[in-house]
Amino acid sequence: MVERPLRFVPACVHLQTKTRFYRPEDQDQPPGWIADSETLSYWCGKTEDHVGPDRDGCDPDSCQAGRACYEAPRIGV
Numbered sequence: 001m002v003e004r005p006l007r008f009v010p011a012c013v014h015l016q017t018k019t020r021f022y023r024p025e026d027q028d029q030p031p032g033w034i035a036d037s038e039t040l041s042y043w044c045g046k047t048e049d050h051v052g053p054d055r056d057g058c059d060p061d062s063c064q065a066g067r068a069c070y071e072a073p074r075i076g077v
């Protein structure tokens with residue numbers, strides 16, 4: 001099995017995946033940066049479901065600016 005390096009991408013601060021709770025590399029990321037992977041499952045922290053408040057799916061590609069429920073990270077908090 002070939003291990004690829006982790007890639008973190010910007011996304012809505014409410015986008016979650018389980019690796020944020022146990023993998024140090026994920027925990028070190030600021031709000032709004034999440035691991036991008038085809039094998040991870042994502043959910044919305046607002047709805048606690050695989051769909052956001054607008055009923056669209058949750059993943060790093062979908063949870064971006066322009067979506068009505070998107071929330072950018074606060075700077076300097």
